[in-house]
Amino acid sequence: MISDIADPELYELGDPVAVWAKLRATTPVFWNEHPPGPGFWAVMAYEPALEVYRNTDAFTSELGMRIDSDPAAVSAAAGKMLIVTDLPVHQQLRQVMNTAFLPRVVSALDASMRSVVEPLVIAALEKARVDFVSEIAAILPAAIICDIMDVPRSDRSNMIELTSKAFGASVGAGIRCPAGEMERTEAHAEIFLYFNELVEQRRRKPGTDVISALVEGEMDGRPLTDAEILMNCDGLLTGANETTRHASAAGLLALIDHPGEWQRLRNGEVGIDSAVEEVLRYTAPALHVMRVATKDVRVGGELVRAGQAVAIWNSSANRDETVFADPDRFDLGRSPNRHLTFGIGPHFCLGATLARVELRVLLQVLAERVARMELVGEVRRMRSNFMWGIEDLPVSFTS
Template structure:
C-alpha cells in the first residue's frame, strides 16, 4: 500500500522505531511514501541514538553497497546498533570488518561450499516433509514455529555440530535473542540479553570441546583457519558463529514464512508454481526480493561524499532500506506485484559487493527445498488467523503465521 502524504508526519518519523513494523502493512506504507516523496531522508532519532540518512531508491542502495572507499561498516552495520558495540566487533566479525574482510571470508568459505550444503539436502527434505505431513492433519498450526523456524535452525545446528538433543534449546534462545515471540508478549531487552549470553556461553563450551576433537564442522574450520599465519582467537570465532546464526537462521526463517504468506495472498502465483515447478529458481529470488528479511543496512561516511544528490558529511551514517529498494519501480517493473517468474531479479536482499552475504547459497538452497516440498505435497494453503509481525528495527519478518494445509497424498 502507499500511504497518503497527509498520513506521514516526517517531523516525527523515526525509522528506527521497531513498532513501525508491527502493523499489517509492516511499515511498507511509510517506506513507499519516503521513496515517492523523500527518497533521501534525514532521520533524526527521537529516543536517543545516532541519527542517519535513509535511502529508499535502488540506485542509491547499489551506490552505497559498492562504495568501499567512502563508507565503512566498522562503526555499525544496522540502524540502532551503537558505535561502541560495533567497534568491539570491528575487524573480528565478518559483517563489521573492512580491512580483513576478504581474509576472514577466505577462512569461512570452506565451511559453506556447495558440496557442504548439498550434503545436508536429505536432512532438509526430511525436516520439511516430516513437519508438513505431521501438521497438515491439524485445523490450524503456526508455520513459523513448526516449519519456517525449524528448517534453518536444524541446518545451522548441523553445520556447527550442535547435538540433536540441543536443537530445541537453540530455537528457543535464538527466537528470544531476536525478540521473536509466538504469543502476544513483548520480549524485554533483559530477556534478549540473557538469551544472547546463553548462546555465547553454549558455543564457548562447544568451542573448547572442539579444540580437543576437531571435525569437519564450521567451528573446526574456524579453529584451523589462519590469517597472516595466526589462528583466530576464541572471541573472533564466537563473534562469527553469532553472525552465522543471525544470517543463517533469522534471514531464512522470515523468508520462508513470508513465502507462504505471499503464495496464500497470490493464489494465481501459487497455482502457477504448482503447475510449472521449473519456475522454482526464479520463485526463490522473488521470495527473497519480496520478503527482504534484513530490514536495513548501515554504513558510516569516512569523508564527505554525494549519494542521490545529497552531500553526506564525514562521520554521518547512511542506511539502505531493503523492503523499499526491492520494490523500486525504477529497478523492477511492476515492482509491487509478487511474480514467481520475475527475471531479471537483481534484488539487494543479500547485499552487494564485498559484503555480499556469505550464506546466500545456503539460504537459496533451503528456500528451494521448501518450495519443492510445498509444491509437491500441498494442494491448498490458507491463513486461519491474523499474521503477527516481528517487532524489530533489524529484521523484517513475522512471529506467527497460522495456516491450514491440504496435502496431495496421491504422490506421497
C-alpha cells in the first residue's frame, strides 16, 4: 500500500484508481503522513466526503483548500479570495461574481464556444498527429473565460501558459520538468500584475464582464478592495482554465480506450448531457479539496481534532462502490450520477455550468466531425497531487 496518498508520483506514473479502491475498502478515512508537513486526514469514500462538505460549522476553508499550499499565500488570500473564504463572506463574494456564470448567460456563449472548437477540430483532421492538450483542450476554456473577463485576444496564449505554470504543469513542451514553487509563485505574480492593469481600465470604463462586476461590486455596503478583486481574478482564470482542460483531455482518452462508448454517443444512443456528467465523474480533474477542522469532530467514525487538515479525495469518492454501480466502468449513459467533481454545498463550483457547456460543445463537435480517434504516441500525465491531468496526449482524428 502506498505510504502517502498525496505523493505526486502516484498520479504521474502509478495506478491511483487501484490504490483508492483498496483504501475505500479498508480505511475510507485515515491519517495520512505527508512529510515534511504535519499530515492530514484523507477522506476516500462518498458519505464521509458529504459530512465534511456540509459541515461548515466545524470546518473552515480559510486555512487553505489544497495540500501543499504556500502558507503565506493562503494567509494573504484568506477571507478575500472566493475559494478560501467562509460564510457569510463567501456568499457575498459569490453573489458579486455570479451574474457572469448564470445558466442563461453561459448558454448564450454556445455559439462562441463552437466558433472556437470547430476550426481546431477541422485543423486536427488535416494533420497526422496533434497534441490534444495544447492544440484543443487548453484553448477552449482559456478563450471562453477570457471572453467572460474581456481579456484581449492578443494576451490569451500568455494567460494559458501562466495558468498552467501556476498549477504546477511542466515548464516547456515535451519535457518532464514540473514547475516548482518558484515558478508557480512567479506565474501568479505575473497574473496579478496583468489583472491590475485590467482593473484600472475597468474603473475608467466599466463593461459587462466579470472584472467590471468585481470593480463595481459591494460587500456589506463597501466596494471590494484591490486585493479582493485581483485575487478573485486570479482564481477565476486558473480555475476555469485548468479544470475543463484536464477533463477534456482525460475524457478524450477515456473515449479512445472505450470505442464502444464513442459509437454510442455518435449514434445518439446516449444523450450529450449524460455523457458530460460521466466524463466529469470519471476524470475528476481536481483530485482533492482540503478543509481544516475548527473544533473536534467525527468524520466517518474517526475523531478529527481541531486544527487538523482534512482532504476530501473527490476522485476516489466518485468511484465509491456503494454509490456508483461498477464505478470503474466508463458508462456515458450512467444514471443516476451524483458525482462530487464540483463539490457540494456552499462551495459548489461557481464555474460548474460553464464547464458543463464547454464539455458539451466539445463533445458535440467531435461527434459531428470525427469518426475515429486513436493514440499515436505516449500519454504523459501531470506530476501533481492536486490536478489529475494530462500534459501530452498525441492523437490522430479520422473523419
